[in-house]
Amino acid sequence: QKEVEQDPGPLSVPEGAIVSLNCTYSNSAFQYFMWYRQYSRKGPELLMYTYSSGNKEDGRFTAQVDKSSKYISLFIRDSQPSDSATYLCAMSAAGGYALNFGKGTSLLVTP
Amino acid sequence: GAVVSQHPSRVICKSGTSVKIECRSLDFQATTMFWYRQFPKKSLMLMATSNEGSKATYEQGVEKDKFLINHASLTLSTLTVTSAHPEDSSFYICSAREGGGYYEQYFGPGTRLTVT
Numbered sequence: 743q744k745e746v747e748q749d750p751g752p753l754s755v756p757e758g759a760i761v762s763l764n765c766t767y768s769n770s771a772f773q774y775f776m777w778y779r780q781y782s783r784k785g786p787e788l789l790m791y792t793y794s795s796g797n798k799e800d801g802r803f804t805a806q807v808d809k810s811s812k813y814i815s816l817f818i819r820d821s822q823p824s825d826s827a828t829y830l831c832a833m834s835a836a837g838g839y840a841l842n843f844g845k846g847t848s849l850l851v852t853p
Numbered sequence: 854g855a856v857v858s859q860h861p862s863r864v865i866c867k868s869g870t871s872v873k874i875e876c877r878s879l880d881f882q883a884t885t886m887f888w889y890r891q892f893p894k895k896s897l898m899l900m901a902t903s904n905e906g907s908k909a910t911y912e913q914g915v916e917k918d919k920f921l922i923n924h925a926s927l928t929l930s931t932l933t934v935t936s937a938h939p940e941d942s943s944f945y946i947c948s949a950r951e952g953g954g955y956y957e958q959y960f961g962p963g964t965r966l967t968v969t
Contacts, residue, residue, distance in 0.1 A: 750894070776957070785859070785946050785960035786897070830896065840887070841948075841958060843896040 745769050748831055748844025757853050761818040765831035765844045768812065772833040772842070775807050777816045780828045780846065789829075790816065821851045856880055857949050859961035866937055867969055874932045874964045876947030882927035884952030888920070891944045891963075903930055937968040 748765045755761055763777075774793055778786035790805040792798045792814075798805045804817040814833075818825055828846040856879040866872050876886060885904050889897040901917075903909035903924035911917045919941075921933040930949075934941055944965055948958040 778960070783944075783963070783965065785857075785948075785962045788855075788957055788959060791957050840899055840902060841897075845896040 746831065746833060746842050746844045749847055750845050752848040752850055754850045754852060755821055757821060757823060757851055759821050759851070761821050761825070761849060761851075763816040763818075763829050763831075763847050763849070765814050765833075766812055767814075767833060767842075769833075769835065769842070770809075770812070771835040773836040774834045775805070775814050776832045776841070777803075777805055778830040778832060779825075780830060782827075786830055821849075823851050823853050825849060826851050855951075855957075855959040857883075857947065857959050857961040859947055859964050861964060862962060863965040863967075865967045865969060868938055869936055871933055871935045872937055872966060874934075874945055874947075874966075876930045876932070876949070876961050878928045878949040878951075878959075881949075881951045883930075883949035884927065885950040886924055886930040887948045887950070887958060888922060888930075888932050889946045889948065891946060897946060900932075934966065937966070939968045942966055942968045 746767045777790040780786040792805050795807045795809045802819045806815045828848050830846040831844040832841040858877045860875045888900045891897045900915045901909045901911045903922050905924050905927050909922035924930040946963040948960045950958050
């Protein structure tokens with residue numbers, strides 16, 4: 743079993759929809775949780791960074807971490823065509839710098 | 854802030870030759886840099902971790918003699934693919950971590966390597 747599981751999609755939504763992206767993980771040592779956005783043929787761009795459990799909001803983006811369920815989510819409100827990209831979740835343990843990535847979810851927002 | 858650059862963005866080389874890829878942190882000092890490779894529709898696979906001034910730590914299954922990593926300064930790390938073969942063709946991405954307790958990694962734009 744991979745340490746981080748993420749549905750690769752593709753996920754297609756109409757413009758303006760609320761998008762929910764999720765990852766599950768198996769390693770209870772993970773303390774740091776990140777979401778990256780990657781456009782085609784580009785490097786990942788850090789979107790959200792959360793430590794331990796809880797919610798974090800930044801503009802149209804909200805990250806949630808539920809450590810009891812080993813489940814993290816990224817919500818995108820009022821989705822735009824420019825949000826079309828692959829979204830990668832990543833996480834690391836305390837004291838460890840290596841990131842464990844999910845496979846990424848491909849999102850398409852149609853006008 | 855937190856910009857990481859890579860050069861070149863794409864390179865084509867012949868089998869048996871060596872290729873060097875540079876990774877630079879432009880506006881911060883990177884105590885740690887990471888090298889990943891990514892195959893189409895796959896996630897990023899960590900190849901190695903390098904700290905400035907010390908030897909890189911390679912992940913299991915990564916040949917250290919084939920993928921030479923040098924982290925000579927706080928803003929520059931290089932990855933040299935030696936005696937490249939077609940199976941080394943991939944998207945190579947570096948990331949940098951500022952240190953001081955920050956766990957965020959900032960990624961470069963990636964280098965597309967094609968070995969013919």
